[in-house]
Amino acid sequence: MRPRLVLFGDSITEMSFADGGWGAGLADRFARQADVVLRGLSGYNTRWALKVLPRAMEGAAAAGADPAAVTVFFGANDAALPDQKQAHQHVPLGEYQSNLRAICGYFKEHWPSTAIILITPPPIYEPARILDMYGDDDPSRQPERTNEAAGAYAQACMAVAKELDYPVIDIWTKMQEFPDWQTAALSDGLHFTPAGNKILFNEVVKRLASIGISLEKLPSDLPLFHDIDPKDPMKAFD
């Protein structure tokens, strides 16, 4: 049976099948090798994600077959500042870490053979957040998310990954290596442009390859067209 890749996260996962999205990119790349299962929950933090986890995963795995991998990509909402406009999304840093451990623990218990890949929250471009939240770019306003806070949650996510010995993608750091990431990679200071999606896509592909999930290593589901003998096509299906 085709292995499955489950994408679990917040809006950056939910929106990952929009044009140029990293989820669609994975489904396209592994079109003949694996199923990509979308479980993105816009606005959710780890507290809410943990609460709905069993319901969110209904139907995500095939009966009797653990998914090959699951990406766990939360923190952008947990890192919303506790004293600003999106305070109700905020989750304290320590709870964010214990929620991540609990989410991973749930997967380990229910899908013991599934590889868990953690993804840190992305960087934040504050002027764009102010514009998105308030409709103007008055610099005296406070953004509801800061890059510094997102960075602290990214570090916290990395620490959990290290502690559990799981692969992790530090998209907070990685994205900031790109020129003009603030507007080239982010559309509103938080969500991803197609270029930002491509950065994450490339990182996920690399991390999947490091655990044996790659174009080269996964078998094809059925005979590929170029392997079908034009002189005797039906032979391929025996």
Place this chain on the structure above:
Amino acid sequence: MRPRLVLFGDSITEMSFADGGWGAGLADRFARQADVVLRGLSGYNTRWALKVLPRAMEGAAAAGADPAAVTVFFGANDAALPDQKQAHQHVPLGEYQSNLRAICGYFKEHWPSTAIILITPPPIYEPARILDMYGDDDPSRQPERTNEAAGAYAQACMAVAKELDYPVIDIWTKMQEFPDWQTAALSDGLHFTPAGNKILFNEVVKRLASIGISLEKLPSDLPLFHDIDPKDPMKAFD
């Protein structure tokens, strides 16, 4: 459990998660309501598809839950001319129809409650096919597919849909209503540009809505962010 939409077809299905693809568009549209399952087999005709059908559908349905709908989108390869370069993909018109009936019969038997949506082969732009096949546009060459042949298979597909009383999308006719469809909707005289994908996407969305599968009618998997009370978020999850 989230309902499933299964996309079964040839390369135009297999490539439907590329940038601007109609499959990715469906996954994005129904991100909080349904799973889109990709089962595209590049180069396949209905004869080969029928042969591999049980294997192709492994894992496509959840245990004990028929998919909500399946699209059956073959014919572009069946309609390859029997005396040209891709002759080994050709399936005679009558067999194409009986294969379509058998594919639909398989779904009816295994997934009795699943809606089956047939899609006709798309139109063909012959000069682009000659270029794609031979690397030049020498008009003395013969294309391996013609729009006339594709049209005959489209009519045959429509006839099967009428006979079985299944919804059908006549993309052969629909696409030719668009200005400059030859190069605006088709990238190589056969496969779809993002604009071509959008044409099919819109038709699939309309046809799904006609059988009750729409943004408005499908329930959300879990509470939506804008329905979560900022003053008491956890209430949404009780």
